[in-house]
Amino acid sequence: MVEECQNDAENRETLVAVNHLTKSFSIGKRNVHKAVDDVSFRIYKGEVFGLVGESGSGKSTVANCVMNLCKPDSGEILYKEIDTCCSKEFRKNKKMLQCERQIIFQDSTSSLNPRMKVKDILTEPFRIQHITPKRGTLSAEAAFQLTYVGLDNSYLEKYPSELSGGQRQRVAIARAVAMEPELLVADEPIASLDVSIQAQIVNLFRHLQKEHGFSFLFIAHDLSMVRFLCDRVGVMHDGKLVEVGNVEDIFRHPKHPYTKALIESIPIPDPHMERQRAREKEHE
Numbered sequence: 001m002v003e004e005c006q007n008d009a010e011n012r013e014t015l016v017a018v019n020h021l022t023k024s025f026s027i028g029k030r031n032v033h034k035a036v037d038d039v040s041f042r043i044y045k046g047e048v049f050g051l052v053g054e055s056g057s058g059k060s061t062v063a064n065c066v067m068n069l070c071k072p073d074s075g076e077i078l079y080k081e082i083d084t085c086c087s088k089e090f091r092k093n094k095k096m097l098q099c100e101r102q103i104i105f106q107d108s109t110s111s112l113n114p115r116m117k118v119k120d121i122l123t124e125p126f127r128i129q130h131i132t133p134k135r136g137t138l139s140a141e142a143a144f145q146l147t148y149v150g151l152d153n154s155y156l157e158k159y160p161s162e163l164s165g166g167q168r169q170r171v172a173i174a175r176a177v178a179m180e181p182e183l184l185v186a187d188e189p190i191a192s193l194d195v196s197i198q199a200q201i202v203n204l205f206r207h208l209q210k211e212h213g214f215s216f217l218f219i220a221h222d223l224s225m226v227r228f229l230c231d232r233v234g235v236m237h238d239g240k241l242v243e244v245g246n247v248e249d250i251f252r253h254p255k256h257p258y259t260k261a262l263i264e265s266i267p268i269p270d271p272h273m274e275r276q277r278a279r280e281k282e283h284e
């Protein structure tokens with residue numbers, strides 16, 4: 001098991017602590033596959049934590065456990081020091097804690113209800129949770145949230161099938177961010193989009209995260225996007241977390257052979273993203 005560097009943990013407030021998380025799935029009647037094997041890491045308040053690794057390495061299973069969509073076999077997940085798996089305190093405050101933690105999936109086609117118009121999709125969480133929208137009315141809230149992610153009000157009356165993949169993902173992001181989450185989890189949110197749209201969506205995430213300051217668990221295959229967006233990164237391989245730390249340290253001085261191979265496999269850097277990263281670093 002990989003331990004985090006003590007320097008990383010100093011003076012930082014932890015929002016999520018994943019401790020010795022293990023999860024197996026049955027394959028057929030006899031075989032069991034360990035999808036996540038003794039994984040531990042922290043997500044600090046206000047940081048962007050990336051989780052990378054090849055397909056099947058266990059990233060989504062970790063995300064699903066963090067969001068209570070999947071029950072761990074062992075280990076614990078603490079959110080604001082509350083055990084999300086089996087504590088009474090979590091059950092007592094479940095509604096509030098669920099609003100505070102939002103997830104965006106790779107495929108917005110299946111995560112958005114095809115029979116609902118965009119305006120209803122955006123306001124559904126307010127109706128379900130009986131939350132009074134900040135903008136006064138549900139329609140004003142929907143219009144605000146849509147503009148906020150870069151879509152004009154003409155999209156309010158449309159159905160998901162009338163939108164492009166990038167537009168659908170913007171709607172999914174708007175719905176999640178409307179809840180003003182303290183933790184946003186995005187499971188490969190750009191994987192199904194065209195390369196040009198991927199950069200736009202990653203820029204949108206970066207903008208929203210800076211403005212809202214939520215903690216962000218970003219799962220992706222594209223390492224250049226992870227380097228652009230994330231503060232720290234964890235590398236998963238075959239269910240294990242093989243390396244975790246500051247994103248620049250890991251990219252410049254990878255220690256684990258798998259991380260080295262992963263970084264060596266990155267195609268030549270996108271000059272646009274490199275320039276933008278350099279510009280943004282200058283302003284930070």
Ligand SMILES: Nc1ncnc2c1ncn2[C@@H]1O[C@H](COP(=O)(O)OP(=O)(O)OP(=O)(O)O)[C@@H](O)[C@H]1O
Binds near residue numbers: 025033056060061
């Ligand atoms: N519900 C399930 N039932 C059985 N096996 C599962 C289930 N969910 C995940 N697995 C298996 O667990 C392993 C890890 O899957 P997981 O989806 O977490 O990986 P991943 O790194 O997110 O992959 P990808 O990048 O392709 O989404 C895989 O071998 C997968 O087949």
